[in-house]
Amino acid sequence: MIATIKAEWRKSRYRPAFLVSAGIIAAITVLIYMLDWYLAVHPNTAGDRAVNILTLYPDQFVNQVMGAAFPVGAAMAIVVGALFAGSEFAWSTLKTMFTQRPGRLTVWAGRLVVFAVWMLIITLVLFAVGAANSVVVASFQGQAITWPAAVDLAKGIGAIWLIFFVNGAIGMAIGTLLRQSAAALGIGLIYVLAVEIIAVRFIGLINNGAYKWITDEFVNQNATALARSFTSPAFGRTLAPAITADHAVLVLVAYGIGLVIVAAGLLRLRDVT
Amino acid sequence: MENSTTIVETHGLTKRFGSGVLAVNSVDMSVRRGEVYGFLGPNGAGKTTTLRTLVGLIRPTSGAATVAGHSPGDPAGLARIGSLIESPGFYPYLSGRENLRVVADLASVKQKRVDEVLEIVELASRAGRKFGTYSTGMKQRLGVAAALLKDPELLILDEPTNGLDPQGMAEMRKLIKDIGQGERTVLLSSHLLGEVEQICDRVGVISNGKLVKQSTVQDLLGEEGVLVRAQPIDQAQEILSKMFGPDAVSLNGDAGALHIKTKPSQSAEINRQLVAAGVGVSELRPFERSLEEVFFQLTGEKQGS
Numbered sequence: 001m002i003a004t005i006k007a008e009w010r011k012s013r014y015r016p017a018f019l020v021s022a023g024i025i026a027a028i029t030v031l032i033y034m035l036d037w038y039l040a041v042h043p044n045t046a047g048d049r050a051v052n053i054l055t056l057y058p059d060q061f062v063n064q065v066m067g068a069a070f071p072v073g074a075a076m077a078i079v080v081g082a083l084f085a086g087s088e089f090a091w092s093t094l095k096t097m098f099t100q101r102p103g104r105l106t107v108w109a110g111r112l113v114v115f116a117v118w119m120l121i122i123t124l125v126l127f128a129v130g131a132a133n134s135v136v137v138a139s140f141q142g143q144a145i146t147w148p149a150a151v152d153l154a155k156g157i158g159a160i161w162l163i164f165f166v167n168g169a170i171g172m173a174i175g176t177l178l179r180q181s182a183a184a185l186g187i188g189l190i191y192v193l194a195v196e197i198i199a200v201r202f203i204g205l206i207n208n209g210a211y212k213w214i215t216d217e218f219v220n221q222n223a224t225a226l227a228r229s230f231t232s233p234a235f236g237r238t239l240a241p242a243i244t245a246d247h248a249v250l251v252l253v254a255y256g257i258g259l260v261i262v263a264a265g266l267l268r269l270r271d272v273t
Numbered sequence: 274m275e276n277s278t279t280i281v282e283t284h285g286l287t288k289r290f291g292s293g294v295l296a297v298n299s300v301d302m303s304v305r306r307g308e309v310y311g312f313l314g315p316n317g318a319g320k321t322t323t324l325r326t327l328v329g330l331i332r333p334t335s336g337a338a339t340v341a342g343h344s345p346g347d348p349a350g351l352a353r354i355g356s357l358i359e360s361p362g363f364y365p366y367l368s369g370r371e372n373l374r375v376v377a378d379l380a381s382v383k384q385k386r387v388d389e390v391l392e393i394v395e396l397a398s399r400a401g402r403k404f405g406t407y408s409t410g411m412k413q414r415l416g417v418a419a420a421l422l423k424d425p426e427l428l429i430l431d432e433p434t435n436g437l438d439p440q441g442m443a444e445m446r447k448l449i450k451d452i453g454q455g456e457r458t459v460l461l462s463s464h465l466l467g468e469v470e471q472i473c474d475r476v477g478v479i480s481n482g483k484l485v486k487q488s489t490v491q492d493l494l495g496e497e498g499v500l501v502r503a504q505p506i507d508q509a510q511e512i513l514s515k516m517f518g519p520d521a522v523s524l525n526g527d528a529g530a531l532h533i534k535t536k537p538s539q540s541a542e543i544n545r546q547l548v549a550a551g552v553g554v555s556e557l558r559p560f561e562r563s564l565e566e567v568f569f570q571l572t573g574e575k576q577g578s
Contacts, residue, residue, distance in 0.1 A: 003378055003379060003380075003381045004378075004379060006378040007375045007376075007378035007379040010371070010374055010375050010378055011364055011367060011371075011372075011375045014366065014367065014371075015366065016366060091362055091363070091364060091365065092359070092360060092361075092362030093362040093363065093364060094362070095325075095330055095358055095362050096361075096362040096363065096376060096419065097379060098329065098330060098346075099328045099329070099330065099351060099354070099356050099358070100351060100376060100379035100380040100423075101348050101351055101352045101379065101380050101381055101423075102348060102379060103346075103348050106348075107379075271325075271330065271331040271332060272325070272330040272331065273325070273330075273331065
């Protein structure tokens with residue numbers, strides 16, 4: 001599998017989709033920080049929706065970047081996943097890969113490893129830009145720089161990586177199913193930005209919310225819950241989450257494994273025409 | 274199934290797609306080691322589906338195949354096969370060289386081989402350009418280069434001259450001829466008959482998914498002969514029948530010419546005998562059917578259609 005990982009890395013390291021995605025996530029993080037900073041130092045006179053300046057300092061940056069990671073980062077991961085899988089069909093490169101030495105599942109495993117690495121790189125970009133922004137804000141505000149605990153940082157990186165990977169896996173599975181990227185990323189985005197939200201609202205209203213347990217298993221309900229589990233009193237979130245972080249991680253891991261297996265099965269069994 | 278002289282062997286190979294289309298119908302095909310085998314057929318005859326099956330991209334509905342000693346798609350077999358199936362599939366944002374490096378990694382081939390194959394296909398000077406900017410001819414060359422990376426025993430090329438201009442086609446033909454020298458086996462699919470006639474040792478003709486003929490090019494073209502156009506034709510036929518026997522002489526379609534089943538080296542003697550008898554000879558040349566004629570006869574296609 002080393003050979004397939006090497007090949008996959010060689011071809012994806014200059015791939016515009018990954019580089020642009022890393023740039024977009026960095027830009028969004030900067031934008032969110034700058035807007036929140038402006039709102040924090042120019043509070044609304046009505047006092048509502050005020051941003052607490054404490055949330056923008058380095059000790060809170062792990063919690064702060066969660067806002068950039070979801071849903072924008074998740075939607076971007078779907079796009080990247082769909083492009084990653086669908087382009088191989090559009091460029092007829094799947095046949096090139098499958099007619100070399102490794103078997104189909106080995107090729108797929110190598111691709112997954114590299115995709116996971118890219119999701120980690122984009123996650124690290126998000127955290128690095130978030131950290132840099134928090135230092136800028138703290139410096140301008142004359143605050144001492146205090147970093148969060150390493151374990152919190154590791155948990156944050158792990159959570160965002162998981163959210164990105166699972167959403168990327170949605171894009172990959174749809175891209176593999178449809179053998180193209182355009183429709184795959186369209187369907188993936190519509191699911192995340194519309195279908196799941198509408199379904200959650202509708203199911204939540206049926207029979208006074210008797211079936212809400214179903215929506216607790218939806219992929220991005222769990223991604224949201226996991227992202228929101230990173231908080232502190234500075235953020236002023238007081239409501240107990242409906243989905244616990246542990247539950248969210250388990251559901252997301254299950255989705256990730258399931259989607260990867262579905263895509264692997266499709267690649268293994270279908271003809272390459 | 275495979276013996277020491279064959280490198281590709283299929284028995285009853287059949288592929289019916291989900292749509293119900295029977296693309297390949299019980300094909301029994303054998304390609305011998307070291308030969309250049311032409312796989313002929315009109316568009317849609319089943320050539321590409323057969324070749325895709327041989328490299329494991331498509332699973333047959335029934336039948337069996339052995340390629341380089343292994344089942345199609347077996348990693349051990351793939352290690353010994355180089356292929357270019359239909360259009361070359363590469364990454365448009367990578368250079369030609371970088372694309373080959375990706376393939377070399379996948380095939381576990383040393384990176385120095387990349388420059389060797391670029392030299393073989395004469396693409397070394399343009400290997401730094403992005404694949405997306407390549408002309409059709411350059412793309413085809415890069416596809417051949419990728420197929421050669423493993424220094425394969427068996428090279429499968431599916432219509433490698435597709436989309437090329439006349440000069441590009443001539444260059445590709447020369448390249449394939451060069452590649453086919455020595456021990457390497459080349460399985461070449463094409464619907465360009467002149468190309469196959471020039472390059473191949475043996476051919477298989479597929480039509481509507483069925484392999485209708487498999488033989489050497491020479492056998493396919495039939496016995497060699499001599500065409501004589503002379504006046505008076507009756508006298509010429511009588512003289513030639515005495516020389517070669519009545520069964521060896523026949524009218525060649527248009528009444529003004531005779532076809533004689535004999536070696537072209539007999540032409541001088543034929544000319545001498547006819548002239549000595551006072552027969553006027555206006556044309557005397559070796560006669561053979563073109564592959565095109567044979568192809569249209571075998572596939573039931575109309576010439577010039």
